[in-house]
Amino acid sequence: MTTASASNIEIHSLYKIFGDDPPSVMPLVRDGVDKQELLESHGHVLGLRDINLTVKPGGIQVVMGLSGCGKSTLVRHVNRLIDPTEGTVLVDGQDVLGLDQAALQHLRRHKVSMVFQRFALFPHRTILENVRYGLQMQGVARAECDTRAERWIERVGLSGYEASYPHQLSGGMQQRVGLARALATEAEILLMDEAFSALDPLIRTDMQTLLLELQRELNRTILFVTHDLEEAITLGDRIAILRDGEVVQNGDSQEIVLKPSDDYISNFTKNINRGRVIRVGSIMEPTQPRPQGQAGKDYSIPSEMLLEDALPRVVASPHDNAAVVDVKGKTVGAISVGRMVHALSGDRLTGAA
Amino acid sequence: MTGWLQEFPTLDEASLRILKKAFDSGYRSFSRSYGDAIEGFFDPLLYFLVWFERFLLSTPWWAVILVVAGVCYVAGRSRKLSIFVAVSLFLIGYLGMWEDTMRTLAIIFVSTLIAIAIGIPVGIWMSRSDRVQSLITPVLDIMQTMPIFVYLIPVVMLFGLGKIPGLIAVVIYAVPPVIRLTNLGIRLVDKEVLEAADAFGTDTWRRLFDIQMPLALPNIMAGVNQTIMMALSMVVIASMIGVKGLGQPVLQAVTNQYFALGLFNGAAVVALAIVFDRITQSYGRRIQSSRQTS
Secondary structure, three states, rough: HHHHHHHOOOEEEEEEOOOOHHHHHHHHHOOOOOOOHHHHOOOEEEEEEEEEEEOOOOOOOEEHHHHHHOHHHHOOEEEEOOOEEEEEEEEEOHHHOOOHHHHHHHHHHOOOOEEOOOOOOOOOOHHHHHHOOOHHHHOHHHHHHHHHHHHHHHHOHHHHHHOOOHHHOOOOHHHHHHHHHHHHOOEEEEEEEEEOOOOOOHHHHHHHHHHHHHHHOOEEEEEEEEEEEEHHHHOEEEEEEEEEEEEEEEEEEEHHHHHHOOOOHHHOOOOOOOOHOHHHHHOOOOOOOOHHHHOOOHHHOOOOEHHHHHHHHHOOOOOOEEEEEEEOOOOEEEEEHHHHHHHHHHHOOOOOO | OOOHHOOOOOHHHHHHHHHHHHHHHHHHHHHHHHHHHHHHHHHHHHHHHHHHHHHHOOHHHHHHHHHHHHHHHHHHHOHHHHHHHHHHHHHHHHHOHHHHHHHHHHHHHHHHHHHHHHHHHHHHHHHHHHHHHHHHHHHHHHHHHHHHHHHHHHHHEEEEEEHHHHHHHHHHHHHHHHHHHHHHHHHHOOHHHHHHHHHHOOOHHHHHHHHHHHHHHHHHHHHHHHHHHHHHOOHHHHHHOOOOOOHHHHHHHHOOOOOOHHHHHHHHHHHHHHHHHHHHHHHHHHHHOOOOOO
């Protein structure tokens, strides 16, 4: 729908320090002073250090990390709910930090919208009034606000609740309202700050499914903050892992799981179900295309298939290996049972593509 | 030479007298030169108060009871409360205190309006700046703890006896709660809700009127309620400087030891207090119930 005009976000050398006089400690921070030391000896809290992140249009970029790592701080720089100590934030090539009050309001009304961890709905307004809020801020006429808001309420599955107040709804329903409110402005960038973290596991899965469903159609640029790796893997086209205010690794789910850049990340990924994350294409041997006859039509598997699904199929085949084909049906590599088990066991594969 | 160790070092009487005199004469000359101008400034208020009092007195008693009971029903949606209000007003009239009650009602109503008109903007101003808050809070503390008679003196010096000095005294005494609770109510609005408002590009005014004020309203109503109660408690004292109403018979009863007169009029003040209190509280509760965050 809005594929062509989707926006991107670029963050360059972003620093954020909390305290009485952040510029005074900037040289120390640039020299790499420890977060602990900065707090104890200099009385400042390191929020973010030298963040460089580019979010491509139309994708879901997850920012993941434990609480206190700076992920919520980072996401608030995009619509400047927080001003950085140093650095550049570009939205669609436009420097967000150079905007005056009016231009910043314009950006927040039209370009960037946001979903909050604890919903942050307006408790004195009905669901309809909540969802149309952003449109009202844009100055859209009342009647059109209502029709558009009603459409979004229907899209998130809340028809019939237009006249209810937020406190009459369950948490999951409230966050559907939060999502509808953010989507209704048709802003191309959607910031989601731990949007599903306060929900029960089942509801959370529902909301993830809903978001992916909507995203397939809307193709917005989403910056999604979470502390949950499974959620990050489910949603993220790219996952940036933050630790103590620094990006430790930024890659897709395959890279994060298969090639963790350090022990911190491998610790993170230790407990996840690898079979449900790793795809065949990530661990196959990219051999020369074999003659079609040798592998046989039945023993080829698509490269984007998850190991969980691929393993039983290859085991059931007469050979213990299969050809891997891409979406067009062209053979791109081969995979063996041993290779899959090896990947599932979590040992790092050395030398694999 | 070491006398100050045994006895408290006081200013000698002559200088003390000069100091007080200078203060008094300074204020007196101020009131002599500006008194008329200040009085003229408050004239419209006096006209409004007089007009409202006459209006209440000339309206048939049953109409007044109906309107008050009706307002009560609209504010609180409780039939029982409205009936109670109607019955107590009827009893007040039946016991011969209708006129005094209407006069008191008029001054309470007008002084509450003034207190709200001053208090809410000041409260908003306080809530927007910690500096302003730290400046105004001690002033409010003084207004509430200074014995009332003390600030009656300059008011009476300036305006003489009558309705206007009474009104000003009542407002000074009654305005702090509405200021405090407006300030508190706005400061207590959920930070996350405000952040959401900001994230959608809300400007300062709409943030104040669409988000902060509505969410602070239950607290502001609690402040208005307190303000009315304090205004009512000022009725007897205000009667000492010539404000007519339920206070005067009470004052008369005190000086002449008329127990029944004092009791009846006192009970009428209590009935008025209950009427105002229940109306504002049930209204406050009603708006709160639809505004809770779960």
